[in-house]
Amino acid sequence: MxxxxxxxxxxxxxxxxxxxxxxxxxxxxLPKHSATNPSGINATAPHPVPILPExxxxxxxxxxxxxxxxxxxxxxxxxxxxxxxxxxxxxxxxxxxxxxxxxxxxxxxxxxxxxxxxxxxxxxxxxxxxxxxxxxxxxxxxxxxxxxxxxxIPYKIRPRFIQAKVLGSLEGALEATSIGRTGAIRLAHELAGIFAWDIDFSADLRVNDNVNLVVEQRFLEGRFVGFGDVLLAELNIADRVYRAVRYQRLGAATAYFTPVGQSLQRAFLRSPVDFTSISSGFSHRRMHPILNIAKPHYGIDYVAPAGTPVHATATGTIAYVGRTGQAGNHVKIRHGGSYTSHYLHLSRFADEIKVGDSIEQGQVLGYVGRTGLATNNHLHYQLDQSGTFVDPLRINLPAGAPLADELMPDFIRQRDAWISILREGQVDRPLVLAGSGE
Incomplete structure (x- = not known):
């Protein structure tokens, strides 16, 4: 005291x-700020600020x-x-x-x-x-x-430009920009959520990839208290450019779009688990590591530590939960239309999931293990379309829905405010809006 x-x-x-x-x-x-995301994207729901009665x-x-x-x-x-x-x-x-x-x-x-x-x-x-x-x-x-x-007490928001070059991890690249360890972890996790349908940061990053961001800095009574939403992101990953623009309209949740107004949210996540490597890809003929015979491998083997959470790649209904011979602990989800996903070799299931349950995209189904016929801890993930297994990493899934025409003028106003900040800070090149807007 x-x-x-x-x-x-x-x-x-x-x-x-x-x-x-x-x-x-x-x-x-500035463009309306909000706070928590009901749709799985890292965002936030509006916090009403009460007026003092006196x-x-x-x-x-x-x-x-x-x-x-x-x-x-x-x-x-x-x-x-x-x-x-x-x-x-x-x-x-x-x-x-x-x-x-x-x-x-x-x-x-x-x-x-x-x-x-x-x-x-x-x-x-x-x-x-x-x-x-x-x-x-x-x-x-x-x-x-x-x-x-x-x-x-409402936050006072000040946009900030951040530019980072990847030499190892995304968190390490951001931390090197002097935003601190806590800020780097928060922004890395937010980017992983924003681009969950396009980029797998545990597999796709390369040395010298570039990250350009405009982010919210939050202040309370003149004191910096942390970072808020990513307002604009331009990532050059493995020679491909990915862009995201935050859009917030009054009374609605925050969402992310390409610069031309296409939603980044898609039907399926890029991967169901935070993995360290892929030990086996999709193949019609692969030498089985235990049986030592050539067999089809209709899925992706994601190597991860035992107990790593496994997430549903899309919204759907659980069709099977149980143990299936060589597959070990196995969850099967029907996604409506023509798609079904499978999650094999789980160490255990998430609490209280059962057949008939509705599942949201990103919801935890179970945890990585090596039950069934498996040489190490990994998740075997399968996706079938109309009864035929397809390669989850190569299939073209439906693009996100575009913004309604009547919302585009407001979206463009917000987008251009963040682009102007990016252009002022960017040292390599300006943001280009032409093309696909990916």
């Missing part, structure tokens, strides 16, 4: 005024003469923290009782930050408790007595 005289703070009034402006004005006037808490903060701030430690309580700051016990009891309908002080958790504001006469005027990164509880005395309100 530390106590800071107001004359040493200097900027608290400015900070409080800025915070009040954020709360009353709302999000910034401006009194922040007005009181701006006029404080002394501020005590700290973090609740294990064993701390609302009462002892306020008492150590100089608040009388009788007032603490009165305050806790008055705000209980809106804020139960007994549920305060260790690790959460707080600030306590006092008048020049050393009277308590405001208690601030940081419930989470964005959620703040303010306790102050209004016209009808002590009360508590919870507010959401």
């Amino acid at each position: 530390c106590s800071t005289p107001w004359k040493l703070l200097g900027g608290l009034a400015v900070l409080a005024g800025s915070m009040l402006a954020l709360l009353l004005v709302g999000p910034i006037a 401006a009194w808490p922040l007005s009181l903060a701006a006029g404080a003469a002394r501020v005590v701030e700290g973090t609740f430690r294990l064993g701390d309580t609302f009462g002892n923290v306020l008492n150590q700051a100089g608040v009388p016990g009788r007032l603490i009891d009165q305050l806790a009782h008055a705000v209980k309908p809106d804020f139960n002080v007994q549920r305060i958790r260790s690790g959460r930050a707080y600030k306590i504001y006092f008048t020049p006469d050393n009277e308590l005027v405001l208690f601030r408790y940081q419930r989470s990164e964005q959620q703040t509880v303010l306790v102050a005395k209004g016209a009808s007595g002590w009360r508590a309100i919870e507010i959401t």
Whole structure:
């Protein structure tokens, strides 16, 4: 806990005024921001920012003469923290009782930050408790007595250009751009989700591949707190260019499209597991490693550590869950139309999956193993079309749906805002919109 005289703070009034402006004005006037993805793409659902019913808490903060701030430690309580700051016990009891309908002080958790504001006469005027990164509880005395309100502090978003060259992993390339380990991991995972239908980052990356991004930087009260969505991505992977543009319209979830408005989401994921290598590809004639005879190999063998989650490559209905001779633990999914997918040699199944269950794309079905006839831990993945096995890595699956014509002007407005930032930062070449837009 530390106590800071107001004359040493200097900027608290400015900070409080800025915070009040954020709360009353709302999000910034860039293309609408949102937060969580209902469709499997890394994105986010809108967070409504409640308007303060009164401006009194922040007005009181701006006029404080002394501020005590700290973090609740294990064993701390609302009462002892306020008492150590100089608040009388009788007032603490009165305050806790008055705000209980809106804020139960007994549920305060260790690790959460707080600030306590006092008048020049050393009277308590405001208690601030940081419930989470964005959620703040303010306790102050209004016209009808002590009360508590919870507010959401909106992020201030600043776009940032990032350019990386791959020398090993995608995470390593991003980390080398000085965004830090945590930021690199977040952006790598988001890119894997955005391009899940086109790129397998565990297999397709090559040395000297290029990654160009425009991403959200999130700030709270002037402090950088992390990265948000990828706004625009241009990846040159194995001499092929992939592009994605985030599009957010009011009241709808975030989604990603090519620069010409074609959805990146497709019927099937590129691969069902985060693998380390492919030990055997699709073949009509392959020497079996155990039986030592030539047999067809109508699938892809993805090598991965035991226990690695296996995901459904497309939405469908479970047609079989069980053990099938040489296939070991086996899940079969019908996807409607003409496609069926198979997942073999699983160590175990995901909890409670059963025949007839509806399955979403990306849902965990089970875990990598070596049940049945297998020499090592791997997933044998098969895809059949109208009763004939096809090569999952070569089959042309349907493209994503395009944006409706009436949405294109708004999409182009958002797209061009991010492209201008990319062009300003890009050192190799500008983004080209002509062609297929892949």
